[in-house]
Amino acid sequence: MKSYLLPQFLVDRDDYRCIRCEVCVRQCAFDVHWYDGEEDAVFADESKCVGCLRCVTLCPTNALVVRHNPTQHPPNANWTKEVLQNIYKQAETGGVLLTGMGCDKPYPIYWDRIVLDASQVTNPSIDPLREPMELRTYLGAKPDALKIGGKEGKLSLETRITPQLKLETPIMFSAISYGAISYNACESLARAAAEAGTYYNTGEGGLHRNLYKYGDHTICQVASGRFGVHADYLEVAAALEIKIGQGAKPGIGGHLPGEKVSAEISRTRMIPKGTDALSPAPHHDIYSIEDLAQLIYALKEATHWEKPVSVKIAAVHNSAAIASGMVRAGADIIALDGIRGGTGAAPTMIRDNVGIPIELALAAVDDRLRQEGIRNRASIVVAGGIRSSADVVKAIALGADAVYIGTAALVALGCHVCQKCYTGKCNWGIATQDPYLSKRLNPEVGARRLVNLLNAWSHEIMEMLGGMGINAIESLRGNRLRLRGVGLTQEELDILGIKHAGA
Amino acid sequence: MRIDVDHHAGLPGVFVRVDGKVKINARHMHYRELNNMVKAAASEGVEEIVLENVYGQRYIGSGIRRPVRIVVHGVPGNDLGAFMDGPRITVDRNAQDGVGNTMNSGLIVVHGRAGDIVAMGMRGGKIFIRDGVGYRAAIHMKEYRKFRPILVIGGDTQDFLGEYMAGGLVIVLGLKGKGRRKVKFNARHIGTGMHGGTIFLRGEVEDHQLGKEAAAVPATEEDKDFIRPFVEEYAGYFGANAAEIMGSDFLKVYARSHRPFGGLYAY
Numbered sequence: 001m002k003s004y005l006l007p008q009f010l011v012d013r014d015d016y017r018c019i020r021c022e023v024c025v026r027q028c029a030f031d032v033h034w035y036d037g038e039e040d041a042v043f044a045d046e047s048k049c050v051g052c053l054r055c056v057t058l059c060p061t062n063a064l065v066v067r068h069n070p071t072q073h074p075p076n077a078n079w080t081k082e083v084l085q086n087i088y089k090q091a092e093t094g095g096v097l098l099t100g101m102g103c104d105k106p107y108p109i110y111w112d113r114i115v116l117d118a119s120q121v122t123n124p125s126i127d128p129l130r131e132p133m134e135l136r137t138y139l140g141a142k143p144d145a146l147k148i149g150g151k152e153g154k155l156s157l158e159t160r161i162t163p164q165l166k167l168e169t170p171i172m173f174s175a176i177s178y179g180a181i182s183y184n185a186c187e188s189l190a191r192a193a194a195e196a197g198t199y200y201n202t203g204e205g206g207l208h209r210n211l212y213k214y215g216d217h218t219i220c221q222v223a224s225g226r227f228g229v230h231a232d233y234l235e236v237a238a239a240l241e242i243k244i245g246q247g248a249k250p251g252i253g254g255h256l257p258g259e260k261v262s263a264e265i266s267r268t269r270m271i272p273k274g275t276d277a278l279s280p281a282p283h284h285d286i287y288s289i290e291d292l293a294q295l296i297y298a299l300k301e302a303t304h305w306e307k308p309v310s311v312k313i314a315a316v317h318n319s320a321a322i323a324s325g326m327v328r329a330g331a332d333i334i335a336l337d338g339i340r341g342g343t344g345a346a347p348t349m350i351r352d353n354v355g356i357p358i359e360l361a362l363a364a365v366d367d368r369l370r371q372e373g374i375r376n377r378a379s380i381v382v383a384g385g386i387r388s389s390a391d392v393v394k395a396i397a398l399g400a401d402a403v404y405i406g407t408a409a410l411v412a413l414g415c416h417v418c419q420k421c422y423t424g425k426c427n428w429g430i431a432t433q434d435p436y437l438s439k440r441l442n443p444e445v446g447a448r449r450l451v452n453l454l455n456a457w458s459h460e461i462m463e464m465l466g467g468m469g470i471n472a473i474e475s476l477r478g479n480r481l482r483l484r485g486v487g488l489t490q491e492e493l494d495i496l497g498i499k500h501a502g503a
Numbered sequence: 504m505r506i507d508v509d510h511h512a513g514l515p516g517v518f519v520r521v522d523g524k525v526k527i528n529a530r531h532m533h534y535r536e537l538n539n540m541v542k543a544a545a546s547e548g549v550e551e552i553v554l555e556n557v558y559g560q561r562y563i564g565s566g567i568r569r570p571v572r573i574v575v576h577g578v579p580g581n582d583l584g585a586f587m588d589g590p591r592i593t594v595d596r597n598a599q600d601g602v603g604n605t606m607n608s609g610l611i612v613v614h615g616r617a618g619d620i621v622a623m624g625m626r627g628g629k630i631f632i633r634d635g636v637g638y639r640a641a642i643h644m645k646e647y648r649k650f651r652p653i654l655v656i657g658g659d660t661q662d663f664l665g666e667y668m669a670g671g672l673v674i675v676l677g678l679k680g681k682g683r684r685k686v687k688f689n690a691r692h693i694g695t696g697m698h699g700g701t702i703f704l705r706g707e708v709e710d711h712q713l714g715k716e717a718a719a720v721p722a723t724e725e726d727k728d729f730i731r732p733f734v735e736e737y738a739g740y741f742g743a744n745a746a747e748i749m750g751s752d753f754l755k756v757y758a759r760s761h762r763p764f765g766g767l768y769a770y
Contacts, residue, residue: 090769097769229605230588230626231568231586231588231607275761276765278669284620284639284642297561298565298582298604301535301561303566
């Protein structure tokens with residue numbers, strides 16, 4: 001069948017600059033480039049190009065330009081190029097449209113319509129280069145009250161504090177499974193989390209034996225497939241996370257296709273090589289809040305009540321009510337993942353149409369827990385579209401305790417957000433299990449890049465805090481008075497719980 | 504309902520040591536308190552822990568990594584042996600939901616029936632249930648190398664037996680009633696989403712009772728030789744006649760593909 005799909009990108013090669021070194025030929029796992037010896041020229045099959053820019057970045061003579069194919073379909077605001085191309089693809093394959101990374105549709109990004117406050121005249125700002133500034137964050141349930149006892153002038157804390165995670169900066173790496181990304185990418189995240197004093201999350205693919213040594217900085221996920229979940233895995237983790245949902249695909253399960261289940265992945269997930277790894281949509285031991293409580297306490301019981309238990313949900317319409325139930329079910333941490341949250345593979349229609357923006361979900365959940373007087377009983381961690389330190393500051397002022405970053409972390413490792421993670425051919429060595437590709441990512445370099453990112457963001461956060469005259473991240477949490485909306489409707493402002501700029 | 508209290512078990516919350524065994528009267532104890540005592544006894548190296556008057560305490564056997572014997576007198580609560588890695592549990596009454604949830608190794612023998620999702624996500628060890636079980640037994644059971652979970656059910660099951668099953672062995676004997684005669688299975692959606700492992704059913708099912716990812720064929724003599732030791736083990740625990748059971752016809756239910764959803768997507 002003749003494909004009606006047009007190339008998404010065009011590859012322009014400057015023949016004068018091209019030295020026929022064939023770096024582009026070797027670097028492209030999608031087989032776009034090839035060298036013809038007879039003609040002594042390099043050619044490109046543009047229909048295969050995904051726009052990841054690996055060849056452009058590595059070309060030693062800057063001979064390559066990859067640009068959007070300017071070919072226009074007949075003008076139509078309804079039947080756009082994307083809509084038509086999707087239909088052609090499905091007419092040719094009969095399959096569900098698949099994509100990677102987070103939703104790329106132009107839903108409002110509320111971070112960009114919220115601005116921060118700063119001190120002027122009436123209260124002094126603080127310079128973090130000279131003065132102490134505290135970003136340390138503890139995640140876990142906080143007691144309703146502290147009981148201080150003691151005798152003969154010596155005070156002691158009588159209240160028993162439940163287990164907490166100690167973060168040197170309020171940024172953690174989101175759940176990304178070994179399977180979705182390469183071993184080298186996992187090791188980069190693990191090493192960076194350990195070095196920066198924060199945590200990374202295994203996702204639902206188990207934990208490779210070589211990474212157990214980073215256990216103190218690892219959040220181990222327990223998802224519906226229960227892959228790689230066994231006693232050692234539960235014991236080595238700093239915290240456990242029950243994954244109910246994911247922002248990129250709320251309400252559905254996942255399939256890691258058999259061809260990605262390599263020998264190492266099979267060992268880590270503890271399933272046979274080459275079989276599909278199916279994650280059912282629900283946990284079949286959780287059909288209610290009471291059942292969720294049962295699994296939370298099963299995990300606490302199995303790990304002797306020594307670790308906080310997080311529960312992660314996708315941000316959906318009634319997240320606030322669900323979050324209230326989660327807190328009452330015993331979750332120490334609530335992780336909310338918004339509609340822009342990333343994924344290694346999700347049906348395009350689900351990714352782009354299901355769920356709500358994280359900003360609104362966060363504001364609603366924080367409000368609800370405060371109204372019910374249970375906000376202290378769980379920390380809130382938000383994910384799904386945190387792109388910069390400014391997003392982190394705004395999230396914390398809206399009510400979050402910390403954030404998870406996934407896409408931003410992968411971008412630090414080299415990801416160019418081409419959204420083809422599901423093909424397993426990532427030229428940057430991140431979303432692939434092909435050893436030829438994954439060795440392109442050196443875990444030492446990867447960890448360095450991630451630590452650099454965290455350090456840079458942390459410093460920017462301190463500057464923004466200092467500008468507001470605040471010297472501890474604690475003082476910003478839920479401090480919505482330091483936020484103002486720009487160009488938002490009254491309803492949006494009400495949900496976000498902030499005033500409009502100027503008011 | 505009148506609850507008989509065995510006063511010989513000692514006071515609730517107190518260890519009673521008899522011949523290297525530890526006895527705990529679980530009456531009115533919170534599961535957390537009870538499990539702490541069981542874990543403490545297990546870590547001491549005790550070989551057998553006897554729990555008297557168990558009434559619905561959850562997670563018994565969870566978080567213990569020694570092959571200690573735990574004898575449960577009474578009805579344990581949900582998630583008996585959840586994430587379990589080693590203990591050998593016997594229950595003298597019925598069990599509730601989630602028996603052997605995500606269990607890694609060990610043994611659970613239930614002298615009665617069990618509720619829903621028996622052996623959910625189970626990866627290793629053995630479970631023997633004397634009577635029937637509820638819905639979604641062996642859901643997402645899986646195997647890996649030396650880990651091969653085995654679930655033997657004496658009675659019958661409700662719907663969705665072996666849903667998403669990815670490995671392991673399930674044997675359903677269909678023994679029911681006083682004469683423990685063979686019955687026809689009523690469960691529907693058997694093996695829906697199944698992509699590994701094997702289910703043996705003693706008796707018959709109609710095609711429409713199978714999930715579309717599962718197929719059934721009559722078990723061969725080799726198949727029966729393969730399951731015989733587990734049926735004999737069942738008979739040993741519950742006093743059934745293994746030879747008579749093995750004299751009947753079995754159906755073997757297996758996954759049509761290890762990649763049930765391979766062709767679902769437009770790449």
